[in-house]
Amino acid sequence: MNTIKRLLIPGTIVFVLLLTAQIVYSCQLVTDGKALNRIDQHIDQLRQEVSLKEEKVASASSLMTIREKSVAMGFTESPKVMTMNQDSFVVALGQTR
Amino acid sequence: MMWRIWSVFSFFILCFILIIGRLFYWQIIEGNKLKAEGAAQYTMKLELPAERGSILTADNSPLVMNKSAFLVYAEPKNITNTPTFLRTVSQILTIPEATLSAMISEPNRVWVPIAHKVNMDKTILLQQASMSGIGFAKEPKRYYPEASMAANLLGFVGLDQNGSDKGYFGLEGFYNRELQGKSGSITIEKDVSGTPILIGDSVRVEPENGSSFHLWLDRTIQNIVETKLKQGIEKYGAKEGSVVVMDPKTGGILAMASYPSYDPANYKAYDKELYKNPIVASSYEPGSTFKALVLAAAIDAGVIKANTMFDETGPVQVGEYAIKTWNDQYHGQITMKQVLEHSSNVGMVFAEKKLGEEKFIKFIKDVGFGTLTNIDLEDEASPELRTDRDWKEIDLATASFGQGIAVTPLQMVRATGAIANDGWMMEPHMVRSIMHADGKTTEIQPKKVRQLFSKATAGVVTEMMIAAVDNGEAKWAKPKGYRIAGKTGTAQIPVAGHYDNTKTIASFVGFAPADNPRFVMLVTLREPSSSQWGSETAAPLFFNIAKDIFLYLGIPAQ
Numbered sequence: 001m002n003t004i005k006r007l008l009i010p011g012t013i014v015f016v017l018l019l020t021a022q023i024v025y026s027c028q029l030v031t032d033g034k035a036l037n038r039i040d041q042h043i044d045q046l047r048q049e050v051s052l053k054e055e056k057v058a059s060a061s062s063l064m065t066i067r068e069k070s071v072a073m074g075f076t077e078s079p080k081v082m083t084m085n086q087d088s089f090v091v092a093l094g095q096t097r
Numbered sequence: 098m099m100w101r102i103w104s105v106f107s108f109f110i111l112c113f114i115l116i117i118g119r120l121f122y123w124q125i126i127e128g129n130k131l132k133a134e135g136a137a138q139y140t141m142k143l144e145l146p147a148e149r150g151s152i153l154t155a156d157n158s159p160l161v162m163n164k165s166a167f168l169v170y171a172e173p174k175n176i177t178n179t180p181t182f183l184r185t186v187s188q189i190l191t192i193p194e195a196t197l198s199a200m201i202s203e204p205n206r207v208w209v210p211i212a213h214k215v216n217m218d219k220t221i222l223l224q225q226a227s228m229s230g231i232g233f234a235k236e237p238k239r240y241y242p243e244a245s246m247a248a249n250l251l252g253f254v255g256l257d258q259n260g261s262d263k264g265y266f267g268l269e270g271f272y273n274r275e276l277q278g279k280s281g282s283i284t285i286e287k288d289v290s291g292t293p294i295l296i297g298d299s300v301r302v303e304p305e306n307g308s309s310f311h312l313w314l315d316r317t318i319q320n321i322v323e324t325k326l327k328q329g330i331e332k333y334g335a336k337e338g339s340v341v342v343m344d345p346k347t348g349g350i351l352a353m354a355s356y357p358s359y360d361p362a363n364y365k366a367y368d369k370e371l372y373k374n375p376i377v378a379s380s381y382e383p384g385s386t387f388k389a390l391v392l393a394a395a396i397d398a399g400v401i402k403a404n405t406m407f408d409e410t411g412p413v414q415v416g417e418y419a420i421k422t423w424n425d426q427y428h429g430q431i432t433m434k435q436v437l438e439h440s441s442n443v444g445m446v447f448a449e450k451k452l453g454e455e456k457f458i459k460f461i462k463d464v465g466f467g468t469l470t471n472i473d474l475e476d477e478a479s480p481e482l483r484t485d486r487d488w489k490e491i492d493l494a495t496a497s498f499g500q501g502i503a504v505t506p507l508q509m510v511r512a513t514g515a516i517a518n519d520g521w522m523m524e525p526h527m528v529r530s531i532m533h534a535d536g537k538t539t540e541i542q543p544k545k546v547r548q549l550f551s552k553a554t555a556g557v558v559t560e561m562m563i564a565a566v567d568n569g570e571a572k573w574a575k576p577k578g579y580r581i582a583g584k585t586g587t588a589q590i591p592v593a594g595h596y597d598n599t600k601t602i603a604s605f606v607g608f609a610p611a612d613n614p615r616f617v618m619l620v621t622l623r624e625p626s627s628s629q630w631g632s633e634t635a636a637p638l639f640f641n642i643a644k645d646i647f648l649y650l651g652i653p654a655q
Contacts, residue, residue, distance in 0.1 A: 030288065044235075051165050051237075052217070058159050058242035063320050 147278030176230030313349025348523030384588030578654025583607020
């Protein structure tokens with residue numbers, strides 16, 4: 001009888017401890033689940049921001065925007081373009097002799 | 098006494114059979130359904146959408162990319178204040194309140210999609226309204242930073258019969274599978290509040306994002322072409338027009354534009370006829386632009402030379418038909434070079450007769466007429482070529498000056514590209530490389546189709562085409578100091594079995610700089626009203642575009 005008592009008390013204590021550990025661990029996992037959710041949401045948000053930035057860069061560097069900006073800054077399309085071929089230079093530009 | 102025992106025993110047996118039957122029903126017949134319903138309560142499956150790939154120009158600027166957008170949906174059972182919900186959503190999404198009300202009032206609906214691909218600004222406004230019963234799911238949409246530029250070759254993204262994104266026409270249609278990628282999913286166990294349980298089972302299938310495509314298309318040349326084409330169509334009063342610019346050495350398409358066109362971001366607002374790319378899907382008779390190719394075939398066969406003399410005294414009789422020159426003027430003794438300069442139909446019949454029926458028909462096939470060019474665009478179609486035995490003497494005669502034979506503008510520019518590329522005809526291509534989601538890149542190598550004529554012949558014909566530009570009808574429009582090889586064309590349009598004298602397709606095909614060609618270009622204008630001649634409409638437009646391309650590529654005048 002005493003032997004049974006001696007085994008029952010520590011066994012009960014171990015059982016209660018294990019049960020408590022299990023509950024604490026499970027609760028922590030729930031918290032981790034919430035944290036994981038938050039991380040996922042943060043990743044989503046960052047991805048969205050990157051995508052918005054990419055969109056803004058593409059929009060700002062489009063030819064249409066560049067044209068509008070250049071017109072607003074006073075640039076005009078040159079009506080006459082003159083090109084010079086090296087063979088037709090009248091003086092030897094940048095030549096040593 | 099015994100019957101009572103038997104009655105009770107039978108009653109228990111019956112009950113047992115009923116229980117077994119019921120268990121069989123729930124576990125075997127309804128088992129899978131119940132399992133699924135149960136799983137739906139303790140697991141959640143989220144779709145991980147694959148991102149559609151982008152399409153980039155040669156300088157890595159996006160022509161099409163993805164933009165953040167959302168599916169806005171309602172959960173009618175969670176709506177606490179219906180009038181406020183209806184008023185707010187109606188104002189922001191511009192949907193009539195009555196329509197919204199009907200959507201959320203349908204019985205037994207727990208989830209109602211309200212609007213697809215709603216842009217970011219409107220979504221933020223809805224989120225700020227802090228209403229219950231409204232939800233958002235990512236649903237990216239296509240964004241075109243250059244607006245409607247290159248619409249005809251890009252195509253657009255619409256919905257298929259399942260409501261999923263699908264590319265139609267152009268590159269979006271041709272490369273739909275590669276662009277769209279493959280959606281993934283995540284299945285995870287959840288608790289009563291919907292939070293994932295980490296120790297539970299979870300299955301994650303990663304999405305495979307779509308590949309991005311890097312084109313040969315040069316954004317600046319495309320812009321030059323589109324701007325000048327629109328101005329040209331207005332100036333010459335043409336109904337339609339198109340321009341295609343190709344690198345003759347690689348077959349890479351540097352620019353491709355048609356007008357009228359459409360806006361791929363708002364494609365539903367346009368006539369469906371505009372969706373097709375006329376450069377690859379519509380046919381026309383090339384007219385005199387075909388003459389240089391026929392002369393090249395005859396020179397390569399050794400039956401004529403550039404200085405072979407021909408006596409142009411008057412119309413030539415072919416069967417019951419008399420073939421005249423375009424202006425009914427005849428120049429007596431002229432060389433083949435002058436035949437091209439004067440664009441003499443009579444002289445072309447002479448060259449065709451010298452070449453012979455068999456060789457001429459073979460050449461038409463070799464040059465790629467009647468077969469697809471295999472360009473990577475969805476809507477390519479090729480007009481049928483008549484069978485060998487259907488060619489009559491008059492058909493061959495008219496074909497020598499580009500009438501009675503139909504081609505697509507792309508077939509024509511590819512064939513002319515062979516003169517600019519030492520006789521080698523290249524396969525035209527839009528895509529230069531494919532960038533896969535895993536970071537690997539697949540380069541698409543230029544592909545030679547066949548050598549139409551020798552390098553020497555190509556050189557001779559190039560000089561003949563340069564002379565045709567310098568001494569031909571369009572010499573007034575040519576930019577000074579540049580050697581440009583080209584040929585004008587004015588083809589009548591066949592209407593109900595005969596040619597309409599008042600309706601023409603004016604065109605100009607050429608390449609430059611002639612000694613080291615950087616591009617081959619074809620300009621076509623349908624029914625120009627200021628003048629019906631290619632030399633007065635398509636040719637000046639060609640030179641106008643070429644001038645800007647020279648400047649952009651840094652090619653100086655000599």
